[in-house]
Every structure is written in structure tokens, then in C-alpha cells.
Amino acid sequence: MLRVVFSAVVLTVGALFGAAPAVQAAPYAAIVIDARDGDVLHSRNADTRLHPASLTKMMTLYLAFEAVENGTLDLDQQIRISRNAASEPPSKLGLRAGQRISLRYLIRAAAIRSANDAATAIGEAVAGSETAFSQLMTETARSLNMNSTTFRNAHGLTASGHMSTARDMAQLSRHLFYDYPQYYNIFGRTSASAGIANVRNTNRRLLNNYRGADGIKTGYTRAAGYNLAASAERGQERVIAVIFGGRSSDWRYHRMVELLNMGFERAPARVATIRPQRAETGAIMASVRPMPRGTSEVTQLMAAASVVGNAIVPQAQAATTASAFAPSPTAMRLRSDSASLAALAERSVTGVAPMAAPRPEPRTGDWxxxxxxYRNPDYAESVLTNALASEVAALNSARRQVSETVVNGVNLHEAQFIGMSQEEATAVCSSLRAQNRICRLVEPSS
Structure with a gap:
């Protein structure tokens, strides 16, 4: 009798002070698909909008890979860490504000360690700010047919409106594998150096114990529960499974094993591969990389913007494709082709396009x-206006210019300050980048 009473008291006290047995934090959802053609093999609550937690980082990394392939960022480019990124809560790499670290290490930390500070730093490097990157993430989600997903940050910590579904995350998993196979290997590493620390994969239990497993990403927050997107290959078959709302890491692991086994049992031995497709959304990601001296006008224009969806910028060629994350430097270069650059036309800030005319150029010797x-000329003008608030003195005497160019049939509006010396232009870009703003140098035309 005393033992029963004592047990009841322990349970009551435990419930009050958080020692009670773990309960499921969110509704359970799962999906299993054949990665080769996207066919659904199992589904439960797959379209319920839930908190994705660190599965979010799959989109962050997708856009990082895109930036590297488009040449807007290099794997070995040194990224300056903002206070915003450094202040992110754990899990984190331990980055400090003002520190510089290569993009390669940030990618490893985000993919393997699930580091929140690294994910935010990647987003700021790609889009200039966390807000802009979140918008780019959501627009990219639409282009990938992830129609139930909205992003509010790069790391996946709980935020109002930051939601996704098991189906959408399975779709993103397919795109990571098919769109960037040269980088996909990062998800299968059980550990790696992230520059300032060695990081161990949060998904290593599955990678070490399930035959054929090679990714992809774990996630956990109190609101989300224990999430996991996983992929495994056996012979000619590849299966992707996603879990939302797991009760614990151990429960998540065993349930994922069951789902992957189910997938291999139900997947046909042979099926035609149907690659996932992207749709044009009109989102523009501007270059943050300055062009070196002697870079052709065509290359500069192509590097100025890449369209999310059907990219207008040809994919860059990696110096080595066997392992895109090998320690040796990887040189990324855009393929420029003058035949792909359409006639240039001047356009006023108001958006009224006059008859085709030569594109205005800086005066000889001007930088x-x-x-x-950007697609929208008014937005391009607002970028220039906002830059004046940066208190970079040289911008006050420079001339503002929004001019239209057409690349592969896509109208883009370049936001430029012109009429500076090389020293002034270099100092301006240095100051703007220090504020996490997009800026690249444009040399005189002659």
C-alpha cells in the first residue's frame, strides 16, 4: 500500500516539475516515396502543416549549393559572421561576430552538426539578410512544388508561420539528390572538420546502422517533436522517408527503420526515373561576389542575378566533381556565352520602357x-535608396542608375552607383559588405 502511494506521489511531482515521461510534442506525420519517380508508397498526415525544425536547413543548403553552382559564392569564400548569426541559440558551431570562415565549413556545420549559427550565416551570405533569405526560401519552395511550406528563418527554430509538411520535405529531399548530386555526399558523412571544430552527424545512428542510408537531416524542437528526413539506396532502388512529430530520438530511429523497410518492400525493382522539375517563380538572387579585373561584360551581367527556377545563369563548373567538399580549393567559374545575352535596353525607374536604346555606361575611367x-525596377531603385542610409560617404556624390538588361529573355534591372574612382568603389563595396549588404565592383568599360 505504501509503495503504491509513494509511486503516485512521484508521478504527480514529476508531472509538475517536468520529470514525467516524454509525450509527443506535435501530431505525427510521415511519408515514404520512391525517390526515382516520386511515387508515394506510404502516407499519414503528409499534408498537415507542422513545424519542420532543422529540416529547414535542407532548403538553406539547397540555396547554398545553388549559389556555388551559379558562381555567386565560392566554397572557399570567407564569410563574415554577423552579430545576428553569432547570437543564435544551440545547436551551434560557436561562431563569433566579426569572425571570417569559409563557406565550405559553414555548409559542413549546418548539414552535419545542424548548427543554427552556421545556417544563419549562410542565409545572410546568399541573400544579404535573414529576412531576404527567408523570402527567397519560400519562393524557392514554390518553384519546387512545396506549396504548403513557408519559411521565416534559415535554421528552423520555432517561429510564427514557419511551417511545412512531410510531403513537401520529401519533395525537397528529392531535389537535393537530383539537382545537386555533386554536393549530396555531405549528408552521408558521420563527421567532418568545420574549421574551428570537428562536427559529428546528428543522423549518425541511422547512417551507421541502416544498410544503404546516406542522409539526410534530423530536426528537433519542443513544438515540432523529433523530425527526420532520410534516404537510402539498395541496388537500383532508392527510398526517401520523412517523419514529423516523433516522440523521442530512439522512437524516431526505430520508426524510420520501419518506414524505409516498408519502402523497399513496396518499391518496384525497376521503374523509369522521373527527375523532379522546377517552375519559374521570378525570384532573383543577386551576386555578392566582386568580379575580377578583366571579366567580360557578359560574365558580369550573368553573375549579377540568377533566376530561382529555370536558372538564367549557366551552372558553374567545379574544378573537381568527385568530392565537392574536399579540403583542396575548388575554383568556381561561370561559363559566359555572348549568344545568350539579348539586346540591352534602357528603362526608367517608373517602369515605362522607352524604345530600345544603348545601355548607359559609366564615363571612361569611372568605376x-x-x-x-532585380525583376522589379522600383525594387531596384529602393535598394539604392536604402543603401544611402548606410552612411557610406562616397555614395552621396555618386550617380544612381537603374538600367534594364535582358538575359535569356528575362528582364532584369541593375541597381548601380556610378561615377567613382577605383579606390572609392572598392571602399564602398567593402563598407557595404561589412553591413551584410550585396555589392560587387564594375570596372570601366574602357
Whole structure:
């Protein structure tokens, strides 16, 4: 009798002070698909909008890979860490504000360690700010047919409106594998150096124990529960499974094993591969990389913007494709082709397009800085206006210019300050980048 009473008291006290047995934090959802053609093999609550937690980082990394392939960022480019990124809560790499670290290490930390500070730093490097990157993430989600997903940050910590579904995350998993196979290997590493620390994979239990497993990403928050997107290959078959709302890491692991086994049992031995497709959304990601001296006008224009969806910028060629994350430097270069550059036309800030005319150029000897290229001319103008608030003195005497260019049939509007010396332009870009703003140098035309 005393033992029963004592047990009841322990349970009551435990419930009050958080020592009670773990309960499921969110509704359970799962999906299993054949990665080769996207066919659904199992589904439960797959379209319920839930908290994705660190599965979010799959989109962050997708956009990082895209930036590297488009040449807007290099794997060995040194990224300056902002206070915003450094202040992210754990899990984190331990980055400090003002520190510089290569993009390669940030990618490893985000993919393997699930580091929140690294994910935010990647987002700021790609889009200039966390807010802009979140918008880019959501727009990219639409282009990948992830129609139930909205992003509010790069790391996946709980935020109002930051939601996704098991089906959407399975779709993103397919795109990571098919769109960037040269980088997909990062998800299968059980450990790696992230520059300032060695990181161990949060998904290593599955990677070490399930035959054929090679990724992809774990996630956990109190609101989300224990999430996991996983992929495994056996012979000619590849299966992707996603879990939302797991009760514990151990429960998540065993349930994922069951789902992957189910997938291999139900997947046909042979099926035609149907690659996932992207749709044009009109989102623009501007270059943050300054162009070196002697870079052709065509290459500069192509590097100025890449369209999310059907990319207008040809994919860059990696110096080595066997392991994109090998320690040796990887040189990324854009393929420029003058035949792909359409006639240039001047366009006023108001958006009224006059008859085709030569594109205005800086005067001989003048340097310019470009703050991106955008579909909307009014937005391009607002970028210039906002830059004046940066208190970079040289911008006050420079001339503002929004000019239209057409690349592969896509109208883009370049936001530039022109009429500076080389020293002024270099100092301007240095100051703007220090504020996490997009900027690249444009050399005189002659």
C-alpha cells in the first residue's frame, strides 16, 4: 500500500516539475516515396502543416549549393559572421561576430552538426539578410512544388508561420539528390572538420546502422517533436522517408527503420526515373561576389542575378566533381556565352520602357558598384535608396542608375552607383559588405 502511494506521489511531482515521461510534442506525420519517380508508397498526415525544425536547413543548403553552382559564392569564400548569426541559440558551431570562415565549413556545420549559427550565416551570405533569405526560401519552395511550406528563418527554430509538411520535405529531399548530386555526399558523412571544430552527424545512428542510408537531416524542437528526413539506396532502388512529430530520438530511429523497410518492400525493382522539375517563380538572387579585373561584360551581367527556377545563369563548373567538399580549393567559374545575352535596353525607374536604346555606361575611367539585379525596377531603385542610409560617404556624390538588361529573355534591372574612382568603389563595396549588404565592383568599360 505504501509503495503504491509513494509511486503516485512521484508521478504527480514529476508531472509538475517536468520529470514525467516524454509525450509527443506535435501530431505525427510521415511519408515514404520512391525517390526515382516520386511515387508515394506510404502516407499519414503528409499534408498537415507542422513545424519542420532543422529540416529547414535542407532548403538553406539547397540555396547554398545553388549559389556555388551559379558562381555567386565560392566554397572557399570567407564569410563574415554577423552579430545576428553569432547570437543564435544551440545547436551551434560557436561562431563569433566579426569572425571570417569559409563557406565550405559553414555548409559542413549546418548539414552535419545542424548548427543554427552556421545556417544563419549562410542565409545572410546568399541573400544579404535573414529576412531576404527567408523570402527567397519560400519562393524557392514554390518553384519546387512545396506549396504548403513557408519559411521565416534559415535554421528552423520555432517561429510564427514557419511551417511545412512531410510531403513537401520529401519533395525537397528529392531535389537535393537530383539537382545537386555533386554536393549530396555531405549528408552521408558521420563527421567532418568545420574549421574551428570537428562536427559529428546528428543522423549518425541511422547512417551507421541502416544498410544503404546516406542522409539526410534530423530536426528537433519542443513544438515540432523529433523530425527526420532520410534516404537510402539498395541496388537500383532508392527510398526517401520523412517523419514529423516523433516522440523521442530512439522512437524516431526505430520508426524510420520501419518506414524505409516498408519502402523497399513496396518499391518496384525497376521503374523509369522521373527527375523532379522546377517552375519559374521570378525570384532573383543577386551576386555578392566582386568580379575580377578583366571579366567580360557578359560574365558580369550573368553573375549579377540568377533566376530561382529555370536558372538564367549557366551552372558553374567545379574544378573537381568527385568530392565537392574536399579540403583542396575548388575554383568556381561561370561559363559566359555572348549568344545568350539579348539586346540591352534602357528603362526608367517608373517602369515605362522607352524604345530600345544603348545601355548607359559609366564615363571612361569611372568605376561603379552594383547592388544586385532585380525583376522589379522600383525594387531596384529602393535598394539604392536604402543603401544611402548606410552612411557610406562616397555614395552621396555618386550617380544612381537603374538600367534594364535582358538575359535569356528575362528582364532584369541593375541597381548601380556610378561615377567613382577605383579606390572609392572598392571602399564602398567593402563598407557595404561589412553591413551584410550585396555589392560587387564594375570596372570601366574602357
Amino acid at each position: 561603379a558598384v552594383q547592388l544586385g539585379a
